[in-house]
Amino acid sequence: METLTNDEVIELVRLSVQGDRNAFKKLYDQYNRQIYTLAMRMTTDHLLSQDILQDIFLRVWQKLHTFKFESSFFSWLYRLSLNVIMRKTKSNSKHTTGNNEVDVEELLSSQKFESSDSINGAIDLERALLKLPEQPRKIFILYVMEGFSHKEIKEIAGISEGASKAHLSRARAVLRKELQYET
């Protein structure tokens, strides 16, 4: 899919605020994969992630008029998405621990891999991630994959910086064990 320029995104946001659903659909097309991937990693639950994605874009439609055009639209969308994901996973925490298998078919259909090694590598990484307990997994994703600081994670996840560091350390320990290989 063609990536939109910042000006194009801004124009689509303006049109969407005026009620243009076609423009909003283009914004959805542009960002749905990133948001869905974030939801999938945080919840490990396909159905819950779809539900979250739907909820996020419905909220975006309702709150779009509050977007100030001062920051990038994606940053705004991303923050809103994280809020929804954290709230939903909190209320659904009992449902988010059982899915320990990587959906290989979904992973393969979602991108082009250059070789079977890269496929196996991606599967191994996803599988190891699924082995993590819920909180360490969330913190690892936020810190390592999404680039947030512990201070920011404190705000997002509502835990102390110390707890965030402890979860990260635990996550790395589990991943180290899961990813070790014979030489």
Add this chain to the structure above:
Amino acid sequence: MKHNYTDDEIDLLYKKNQSQFIPGNDIWRNIEDSIKVKERSKNFIFIDTCTGFYKNCLSAFPGESVLLLRVAVLFFALSGFIFAGIGYMSFKSGLNSEHQYKSAMKDIKEAEKLYKKAKASLLLLAKEGKGDTVAINSVIENISVIDSAIAEVKAVYEKQPENKELLVFIGTMYYEQTNLLLKTNAMLENMENRTRGGI
């Protein structure tokens, strides 16, 4: 011998891993449906609906069936209006307790029953009155517009039972439907008076 990754190596592996997941194709359709429901709830203009309804109703019924029709519609619609009003106000004022919620749901359900009876009476008497088929169909069409809107909201509500806004909307719809039937009754009364007055 086993190789153990360092923290930095683990971080790098995951930073490089750009695997993405793709949501199902029907997600956008669900989002669009929900947007439509929200917009309809925001843009529903009672007076416009009534105006269209009256225009179609005025030519629908022959004079001799007007009195019976008015009595039936008035009875059911008035009862439904009261119940729906109570239920609607409860939803609107916020559901602070399980008891309030159940009570409001009960009122809405009662209003739904009475609305159905009022509608059935209206349609039956209109047919018995040997009215103009085209005009009667027009009345049915007007009622079914709101019916289908309610059915759509109910379908969405079944998927999102935690969404109390939808319940408020359903309550609003029944309130406005019964209100519509009350106005129909007023309109029929005017017709009757005009007939009696020889206008």
